[in-house]
Amino acid sequence: MAARLSTCLLAALASNHSAVFTPSSPNYNSSLTIYNLNIPILPAAVTYPSSTEEVAGVVKCAAEGNYKVQAKGGGHSYGNYGWGGESGEVVVNLANLNGYSYDNSTGYATVGAGSRLGSVTTSLYNSGERAVAHGSCPDVGIGGHATIGGVGPTSRQWGATIDHVVSATIVLADSRIVKVSETEHPDLLWALKGAGGSFFVVTEFVLRTEAAPTGGVSYTYSFEGLNATAQAQVFRDFQIFISNPNLSWEFYIMMVGLPQVIEITGAFFGSLDDFNALGLEQAFSIAPAANVTVIPNWLDMVAIWANEAAAAERPAYFYAKSLDVMPNALLSNETIDSMFEYLTTTPDDALTYQLEVQLVSGAMAAVASNATAFPHRDVLYWIFAYAATNGTVSKTTIDFLDGFNDVIYSAFPNENFYAYAGYVDPLLSNGPELYWADNLPRLEQIKTIYDHHDVFHNPQSVPVVSSDKWL
Ligand SMILES: Cc1cc2nc3c(=O)[nH]c(=O)nc-3n(C[C@H](O)[C@H](O)[C@H](O)COP(=O)(O)OP(=O)(O)OC[C@H]3O[C@@H](n4cnc5c(N)ncnc54)[C@H](O)[C@@H]3O)c2cc1C
Ligand SMILES: *[C@@H]1O[C@H](CO)[C@@H](O)[C@H](O)[C@H]1NC(C)=O
Ligand SMILES: *[C@@H]1O[C@H](CO)[C@@H](O)[C@H](O)[C@H]1NC(C)=O
Ligand SMILES: *[C@@H]1O[C@H](CO)[C@@H](O)[C@H](O)[C@H]1NC(C)=O
Ligand SMILES: *[C@@H]1O[C@H](CO)[C@@H](O)[C@H](O)[C@H]1NC(C)=O
Ligand SMILES: *[C@@H]1O[C@H](CO)[C@@H](O)[C@H](O)[C@H]1NC(C)=O
Ligand SMILES: *[C@@H]1O[C@H](CO)[C@@H](O)[C@H](O)[C@H]1NC(C)=O
Ligand SMILES: *[C@@H]1O[C@H](CO)[C@@H](O)[C@H](O)[C@H]1NC(C)=O
Ligand SMILES: *[C@@H]1O[C@H](CO)[C@@H](O)[C@H](O)[C@H]1NC(C)=O
Numbered sequence: 001m002a003a004r005l006s007t008c009l010l011a012a013l014a015s016n017h018s019a020v021f022t023p024s025s026p027n028y029n030s031s032l033t034i035y036n037l038n039i040p041i042l043p044a045a046v047t048y049p050s051s052t053e054e055v056a057g058v059v060k061c062a063a064e065g066n067y068k069v070q071a072k073g074g075g076h077s078y079g080n081y082g083w084g085g086e087s088g089e090v091v092v093n094l095a096n097l098n099g100y101s102y103d104n105s106t107g108y109a110t111v112g113a114g115s116r117l118g119s120v121t122t123s124l125y126n127s128g129e130r131a132v133a134h135g136s137c138p139d140v141g142i143g144g145h146a147t148i149g150g151v152g153p154t155s156r157q158w159g160a161t162i163d164h165v166v167s168a169t170i171v172l173a174d175s176r177i178v179k180v181s182e183t184e185h186p187d188l189l190w191a192l193k194g195a196g197g198s199f200f201v202v203t204e205f206v207l208r209t210e211a212a213p214t215g216g217v218s219y220t221y222s223f224e225g226l227n228a229t230a231q232a233q234v235f236r237d238f239q240i241f242i243s244n245p246n247l248s249w250e251f252y253i254m255m256v257g258l259p260q261v262i263e264i265t266g267a268f269f270g271s272l273d274d275f276n277a278l279g280l281e282q283a284f285s286i287a288p289a290a291n292v293t294v295i296p297n298w299l300d301m302v303a304i305w306a307n308e309a310a311a312a313e314r315p316a317y318f319y320a321k322s323l324d325v326m327p328n329a330l331l332s333n334e335t336i337d338s339m340f341e342y343l344t345t346t347p348d349d350a351l352t353y354q355l356e357v358q359l360v361s362g363a364m365a366a367v368a369s370n371a372t373a374f375p376h377r378d379v380l381y382w383i384f385a386y387a388a389t390n391g392t393v394s395k396t397t398i399d400f401l402d403g404f405n406d407v408i409y410s411a412f413p414n415e416n417f418y419a420y421a422g423y424v425d426p427l428l429s430n431g432p433e434l435y436w437a438d439n440l441p442r443l444e445q446i447k448t449i450y451d452h453h454d455v456f457h458n459p460q461s462v463p464v465v466s467s468d469k470w471l
Contacts (some may be wrong), residue, residue, distance in 0.1 A: 005022070005044060006022050009057075012061055013047060019044065035386075036316070036317075036318060038392060045146065046083075047093060048096055055092055060175040063175065065270065066453075070083065071093055072139025073142065074117070074139060074142075074144060075141065076201060085459045087425065089180045094203070095114045097114040097204070100119075103381075104128060107130065107274050108206050111144045111205045113142060114143065115141070116142070118139065118306065119133070121299070121302050126211055131154070131156070131211070131298060136302075141314050146165055146202075148374070151422070152267070154361055156252060156364065157250060157269065157362065157363055158363055163372070165207060169203050170196075170200040170202050171201045173451040173452075173453065190373060192373070193374055195374075195443050198458075199462070217268040218267050218295050219292045222262075222288055222289045223288050225260055228341050231257065233285060235257075238264060238357070238462075247278075248268070252267045252269075253265075253280075256352070259352060264280075267301060272294050275292070316388045317390065319387055319388075319427075320423055321404070322423045322425065325383065326379060327361070329415050346400065347397050351387075353386065353388065354386045370442075374421075375436055376420065384420075386401075405417075449466055
């Protein structure tokens with residue numbers, strides 16, 4: 001069976017031996033550059049198609065051989081889902097599909113699905129200073145970003161990366177190449193915007209662009225040497241500040257929490273005077289060390305975020321979780337105290353914990369939660385808890401992070417908490433319910449229509465359901 005797959009793939013890829021790696025290829029192991037070292041994966045094949053037609057050929061070989069398929073964009077899935085998320089899948093590595101063009105009459109950019117965010121940002125800026133919303137890490141792929149969410153510093157102004165997608169070229173499970181847009185297969189465009197990897201391989205995106213901001217203010221407020229009580233105090237002040245519904249959409253803020261440290265960092269896409277008028281520094285009852293810098297150019301601003309994210313780009317042994325806080329269910333002071341008290345119990349084998357708390361809302365919340373497969377529109381902020389270890393992540397470390405989320409869940413026994421599919425948590429037993437919430441039933445219907453044999457699969461992809469469940 002494996003030999004038949006290899007033969008089929010080679011034929012689909014113009015007999016190019018360097019476009020197919022299988023376990024019997026000499027360079028197979030070195031072709032597997034997985035991100036989460038805790039989840040080793042041995043695919044049935046890793047392919048490097050050079051065109052949409054070759055992608056279709058690969059999908060055809062895989063489907064005929066009953067192999068599962070995942071597209072691999074930037075490879076930044078926390079569960080290595082670009083490699084399938086489990087061994088034995090056929091990987092469509094899109095590295096060669098990295099074209100770019102810009103149409104000045106529409107303001108639309110056409111971007112190959114194998115591009116990384118860093119190159120997309122630079123190309124857009126060089127096309128008359130254009131930009132789209134996206135996260136801070138330049139090596140993240142547009143493939144996984146524009147099919148899952150894509151939330152970053154300009155999301156309060158422009159929404160998520162998915163909100164820029166106008167149309168796309170995709171390869172379906174039956175290897176048909178189709179274009180999806182508001183008028184062509186709108187159900188698939190809807191599914192693309194939050195759950196694309198469960199439905200097809202996107203080979204090219206058409207993105208609506210915005211005028212890039214002409215720089216702005218970059219700021220960092222650092223609090224160091226804090227005990228848990230003082231960390232909680234900073235968090236309380238932070239939560240009060242970010243829960244003001246009048247906060248400018250040009251204001252971006254996140255909090256990083258490490259043992260004894262809290263760093264509040266972000267950007268304001270306006271003048272220094274308008275930034276100062278927000279009164280952020282005065283919002284804290286403990287005085288921070290401040291660094292407020294005017295950055296005159298968009299690419300310089302993006303470079304600051306890339307620099308801050310550099311350490312996170314490296315593959316690591318880690319476990320991570322996400323949790324959404326709604327504007328009508330803010331954390332009480334007691335819950336915040338308990339959170340930081342809990343974090344002092346970091347297990348010995350965890351190198352450290354890291355909390356990332358990111359304000360969203362603004363333009364994110366201006367879109368209906370059923371307008372895209374990504375449902376989390378009303379979230380005020382996300383809490384991402386992360387712990388890295390030197391080798392295989394122990395149960396103690398996993399329990400530690402689960403316990404952290406439990407501190408918050410237990411304060412809201414009647415509230416449903418969800419999770420962001422961009423930061424998959426492979427250990428969730430109900431991942432699809434938490435990633436897609438009320439949009440899951442519609443996704444299951446679309447899945448069942450277009451991918452009845454579940455060709456596009458990872459351990460937490462949208463499942464195929466039997467048609468009686470639709471009624
Ligand atoms: C260091 C780091 C920083 C991050 N920062 C942010 C951030 O600021 N904001 C944010 O929102 N997220 C962030 N993320 C999460 C990231 O956006 C998601 O993990 C995203 O899915 C990664 O995309 P990728 O192409 O790099 O990953 P991959 O592992 O290649 O793909 C992830 C999933 O998307 C699917 N996919 C990829 N390409 C395609 C395609 N062309 N067609 C169909 N399906 C496809 C894959 O099959 C897989 O299921 C970050 C992740 C990391 C590791
Ligand atoms: C590739 O890795 C696997 C598992 O990690 C190992 O069993 C195998 O021997 C390796 N093959 C080569 C050629 O190094
Ligand atoms: C692009 O379009 C803008 C207006 O939409 C116009 O001002 C500009 O001159 C155009 N640039 C080029 C290179 O055609
Ligand atoms: C925590 O630090 C604050 C400020 O430094 C101090 O007033 C307080 O007593 C400390 N609390 C504990 C429990 O050590
Ligand atoms: C928000 O703005 C409205 C209208 O200007 C004002 O009435 C309200 O008090 C403001 N809310 C806060 C929390 O500042
Ligand atoms: C302040 O921030 C700017 C922009 O990120 C950076 O270039 C500069 O080195 C920082 N200054 C200090 C003292 O950290
Ligand atoms: C919670 O903490 C904030 C900030 O310290 C304080 O202003 C507020 O009064 C506290 N709320 C309650 C209900 O104690
Ligand atoms: C992790 O590895 C580094 C380098 O090998 C070592 O110095 C450190 O003590 C290890 N930490 C833990 C918690 O095991
Ligand atoms: C979203 O929900 C509203 C009602 O709440 C409905 O009118 C609309 O058709 C739905 N949109 C989609 C795309 O399902």
